Amino acid sequence: MSLKIENTDPQIYFHGRWDTSPGTWWAGTGFKLHVQNLHSLALDLGPHTTSPLTSIAVSVDYNNFTTVNVSSGTNVIPVRSPSRTSVVRINVEGWQNNRMNLESLALNSGASLLSYKPSELAFLFIGDSLSAGQYIPMGVDQAWTFIVGERFKAEHTVIAQPGITLTDVPSYGNVHGMSFQFFKTEDTGYYYTTDHNYTTPWDFSRDKPTPTHIVIHIGANDASHPVSGDEFVQVYLDFIRRLRRIYDRQPIFVFTPWGWPAADGEISYYYDGRYEQIVVMSNDKNIFLVNATGWVSWDDVFPDNLHPTVAGHQKIAGEFMNWLENRGLKPESQWATPVLA
CATH class of the missing domain: 2.60.120.260 (Galactose-binding domain-like)
Structure with a gap:
């Protein structure tokens, strides 16, 4: 039985x-x-x-x-x-x-x-394909976002969708941008789902546990449409203000692009200087810039789509962990729910 x-x-x-x-x-x-x-x-x-x-x-x-x-x-x-x-x-x-x-x-x-006791440390990651683990065998479970959560022995939630913009415009099969979709239960796949082709508001009281740290890496798809730099800054600031109504005290980490590497060693970037502008204009002392310049090279990406490989995601995770630890955030010493032999 x-x-x-x-x-x-x-x-x-x-x-x-x-x-x-x-x-x-x-x-x-x-x-x-x-x-x-x-x-x-x-x-x-x-x-x-x-x-x-x-x-x-x-x-x-x-x-x-x-x-x-x-x-x-x-x-x-x-x-x-x-x-x-x-x-x-x-x-x-x-x-x-x-x-x-x-x-x-x-x-x-x-x-x-x-009872399962969650870690007191909880990451919320917000992003696009570069955070969702597109093109790697185990998807999000091999992405830098997931790896960071695991290595810190933290709870972690990844709200990321390939092709998505922050601006609420159609993009690569996504009918909405993250500035709309983040506040919904469903990801953008709802649009193609015959038994659930609608959205419902997400009840943020259901976050388990409430995030202690919020990480945002987004903008590559906005730049490709193109959304102007001024518009992107305004949309990003509005998004942060909406986040602050839900998460009023948590540190927010704003990533700059690590860019698109080329075989000759050159790396192209987007929205140069705009992420710095967003952090300054937010007028929020608990919003921090994560400068990811130089974190990714040609050897770290798939040549045909420039997204990180498994090893590339591990490298990014290591860089961000070092960044966090240098600023005083340390991994938990053990998992909050123990295994008894």
Whole structure:
């Protein structure tokens, strides 16, 4: 006999953005389980799950994430844990085809759910393809955003969509910009989803936990349309003001572009000087400029699309971690929910 856990069980720790079905939106959305006497796990997924499959990433006891393809119906998840208590972390990898409609869980007989205690450190990353992990095998789970969260032993949410602008204009298949979509439950894939082609306001009280640090890397797609520098600065400032109504005290880190490298060593940038202008004009002493100039070279990107490779994302993560640590933010010494052997 297995133990059935309904999706309404309060011991399931949902993170990211879920709709009421409940179903996932945005890369990296998922849930965490703290389980006593775990030997087997299965997910029963509903009809709103991406067909024919969606790729999820699974980590047991804080080991590396591995990819498991799941679909509507019952899906057995590999969980090899010799510990008395185990932590299972599951999230959708993709920036598209990333809907997981969780109906229930099945644990082995004799297992029981315990409370998951989140880290006190929580990152919120906001961006485009350069933050969502486009073109790399495990998507967001190999992106610099995710890596930073993991290395700091922090909770982390990535609200990022390839091709998206900050300005609310259509861009590369996105019907809205981040200045609109960030405030919605759904990512821009909603537009192409026949069973959910509408948006709902995101209830920010559902953020788990409330972010302690906010990181923004965006603008490449605005520059390609092109949105003028003056307009981009105004849209960015308006976006920050709206964020401040929700996150009134958190430090906000504004990335400059690391640019588009070329084989000859040249690097092209966009909105030169504008990010500095945004930080100054914000008149907010808790907004900081992250100068990413020189972080990425030709060897760090795919030659055909100039997006970071797996190694490139690891390099960026290392650079940003050094930047944070030089300013006094240190990784947690251990995960907040322990694994008991």
